[in-house]
Amino acid sequence: MSALLLIQLHDKWRKGIGGAPAGVAGQSDGSAHAGLDLNLITFMVSTFSGSSFIATTFQDAVWTGCQFTGCSFRQCDMRRITISGCTFVNCTFADTQLSASKLSGCSFRQCELTDLNLDAGRWSQVNLLDCTGERLNATDLQGQQVDFTGSQFQDMRLTNARIN
Numbered sequence: 001m002s003a004l005l006l007i008q009l010h011d012k013w014r015k016g017i018g019g020a021p022a023g024v025a026g027q028s029d030g031s032a033h034a035g036l037d038l039n040l041i042t043f044m045v046s047t048f049s050g051s052s053f054i055a056t057t058f059q060d061a062v063w064t065g066c067q068f069t070g071c072s073f074r075q076c077d078m079r080r081i082t083i084s085g086c087t088f089v090n091c092t093f094a095d096t097q098l099s100a101s102k103l104s105g106c107s108f109r110q111c112e113l114t115d116l117n118l119d120a121g122r123w124s125q126v127n128l129l130d131c132t133g134e135r136l137n138a139t140d141l142q143g144q145q146v147d148f149t150g151s152q153f154q155d156m157r158l159t160n161a162r163i164n
Contacts, residue, residue, distance in 0.1 A: 002027065002029075003024050003027035003028060003029035003031075003046060003048075004029060004031045006022040006023075006024050006027065007022065007024065007029070007031075007033065007036065007038065007041070009022050010022035010038055010041050011036040011037055011038060014037035014038070014039055014040075015037055021040065021041075022041060022042075023041070023042040023043075023044065024041070024042065024043045024044070024046050025042075025043075025044040025045060025046065026044070026045050026046060027046045027047075028046065028047040028048070028049065029046070029047075029048050029049075029051050030048070030049050030050040030051055031051055031052075032051075032052045032054075033051070033052065033053045033054070033056055034052075034053075034054040034055055034056065035054070035055050035056065036053070036056045036057070037056075037057050038056055038057060038058050038061060039057050039058065039059040039060055039061065040059075040060050040061060041058065041061045041062075042061065042062045042063075042064075043061070043062075043063040043064070043066050044063075044064045044065060044066070045064070045065040045066065046066050046067075047066070047067045047069075048066065048067070048068045048069070048071050049068075049069045049070060049071075050069070050070045050071065051068070051071045051072075052071065052072040052073075052074070053071075053072065053073050053074070053076055054072075054074045054075060054076075055074070055075045055076070056073075056076050056077075057076070057077040057078075058076060058077065058078045058081050059077060059078070059079045059080055059081070060079075060080045060081070061078070061081045061082070062081075062082045062083075063081070063082070063083045063084070063086050064083075064084050064085055064086070065084075065085045065086065066085075066086045066087075067086070067087050067089075068086065068087065068088045068089070068091050069089045069090060069091070070089070070090050070091065071088070071091045071092075072091065072092045072094075073091070073092065073093045073094070073096055074092070074094045074095060074096070075094070075095045075096065076093075076096045076097070077096075077097045078096060078097060078098045078101060079097055079098070079099050079100055079101070080099075080100045080101065080102075081098070081101050081102070082101070082102045083101070083102070083103050083104075083106055084102075084103070084104045084105055084106070085104075085105045085106070086106050086107075087106070087107045087109070088106070088107070088108045088109070088111055089109045089110060089111075090109070090110050090111065091108070091111045091112075092111065092112045092114075093111065093112070093113050093114070093116060094112075094113075094114045094115055095114070095115040096115070096116055096117075097116075097117050098116055098117060098118050098121060099117050099118065099119040099120055099121065100119070100120045100121065101118070101121045101122075102121070102122045102123075103121070103122075103123045103124070103126050104123070104124040104125060104126070105124070105125045105126075106125075106126050106127070107126075107127040107129065108126075108127065108128045108129065108131055109127075109129045109130060109131070110129075110130045110131065111128070111131045111133075112131070112132055112133055113128075113131060113132070113133030113136060113153070114133050114134055114135060115134075115135045116133070116135070116136050116137070117137055117138070118136060118137065118138035118141050119137070119138055119139045119140060119141070120139070120140045120141070121138065121141045121142070121143075122142050122143075123141070123142070123143035123144070123146055123163075124143070124144045124145060125144070125145045125146075126143065126145070126146045126147070127146075127147045127149075128146070128147065128148050128151050129147065129149050129150055129151065130149075130150035130151060131148075131150075131151040131152075131153075132151065132152050132153070133151075133153045133154075133156075134153065134154040134155050134156075135154075135155045135156075136153055136155075136156045136157070137156075137157045138157070138158050138159070138161055139158075139159040139160055139161075140159070140160050140161065141158060141161040141162075141163065142161070142162050142163075143161075143162070143163035143164065144164065145164065146163050146164055
């Protein structure tokens with residue numbers, strides 16, 4: 001079953017109009033998605049190339065071992081998402097809620113991060129390499145082994161953050 005179909009079925013299930021809870025495993029996707037409810041969805045060892053997610057919710061989702069290249073996440077609600085072992089290359093995150101997120105063993109390379117809320121996040125072994133962005137806000141962000149090499153952020157507001 002294709003990633004697109006699994007994603008659509010999960011959205012229908014969440015909205016109570018049929019479908020079924022989905023786990024996207026070993027699939028690939030390059031589709032445009034908007035206004036979906038993907039809370040609780042699982043992405044495992046999947047490849048996303050050129051995918052876009054606009055006004056989509058991923059609350060309490062779990063992503064493991066995925067590759068995202070040239071993807072866009074705009075106006076997404078990713079509260080309490082758990083992302084481990086994933087790589088993001090040349091991706092855009094804009095006007096997105098990532099509070100209480102858990103990131104471990106993740107790499108962001110040449111990504112653009114704008115207007116993000118990172119409150120109460122827990123990060124471990126996260127690389128933000130050659131990334132740019134502005135208006136990143138975080139209260140109580142905790143990070144261990146976080147690498148910002150080559151990244152440039154403007155208007156980054158960290159309150160009570162403990163990184164490295």
